[in-house]
Amino acid sequence: MMVARHFMFLCGTTLAASVACGSPPSARSPDQQASSESAGDDGATMESPPWSDGATQGETQAETAKRAAQAPKPGTQALDRRALEFQFALTLMRGEAAAGVQTGNWSFAEERTHRVIASNDSATTKLQVVYGKWEAKPLLGLQYEVPTDGNSYTVTSSGGSATVERAEGKAMSDDEKTAVMNEYGWVGGAHPVLAAIERGGAKPGSALEVDTAFINALVGAIPGVDHTKSQLDAQFQGFDSGGRKTAKLALVLKSDLYTGPTVFSLELKGPATVDMLTGWTSSLALEGTLKPGGQVKVKGKMLEVQGKGTAKLARESTFK
Secondary structure, eight states: OOOOOOOOOTTSSOGGGGGGTOOOOSOOOGGGSOOOOBOSTTOOBOOOOTTTSSOOTTOOHHHHHHHHTSOOOTTOEEEEEEEEEEEEEEEEEETTEEEEEEEEEEEEEEEEEEEEEEEOSSSEEEEEEEEEEEEEOOBTTBOOOOTTTTOEEEEEOSSSOOEEEEGGGOOOOHHHHHHHHHHHTTTTSOOHHHHHHHHTTTOTTOBOOOOHHHHHHHTOOOTTBOTTSOEEEEEEEEEEOSSSOEEEEEEEEEEEEEETTEEEEEEEEEEEEEETTTOOEEEEEEEEEEEEEEEEEETTEEEEEEEEEEEEEEEEEEEO
16 A cells, blocks of 8 residues: 655655756757758758757748658657646535535656657667556545556557557556556557647647547547546647757646546646657646536445536656
């Protein structure tokens, strides 16, 4: 059983507040820096627009997105940190009459390490995912645990469907396999978020086509949430200049988090940035409301639940 406690990370705050203090390093290695291309019949080198990171004058943002989404080199690595926290007040109902009020809070935090083991010209073909620290408080008496906690996996694809193996060939449960593949089944092909940006023409203000793979890759797994039922509106807002090349998104996420017979309906809004070399989420900071519903068991009796609350979801990658 995991111990509930206040979650501390590298910059000394909870992750929900660490987006501002733990930004990715600004320097890019030479092999990640795209060179300026020549344009025009005279072969003169044109100065690149600040968002293009090496695009030629006249190259569309869609073409830049396509070129920027080339596979990262082996050894590319990042520490991924995620956290969700919320506060709530439950109004317990017996029929149409209020039977009491219950207040509470809940949070989880997780760290992972992503490392590219192998890639070809267009895709990551072998990815190592090391699941590090996982901590969660009980929610209405339910203790969340994840099957991947503390384990290391390798996701591999040579052009066909991706497969996953546990480190050192250790036995792996079906729950482990499902958890890993839900978020990393894209290995061997285009990253879902980068593919959506390219399909949308990388036009600022345009809505991206979102599916379950996109949500799993960008937001990541949330205990008690089935992302096949989540709704995510994602708007592309352009490329960020300076440091690692990133795409800026504006998000609205609607999800239902179940804890036994009680459901918390979340509606969160905020920005996210995506690393254009790997597709990994560089930063994500969503805030919003939650609405409790369903039932809760009190002294052996099931009572209907109403109420309200607030929630914050954050994710951040620090590249090494």
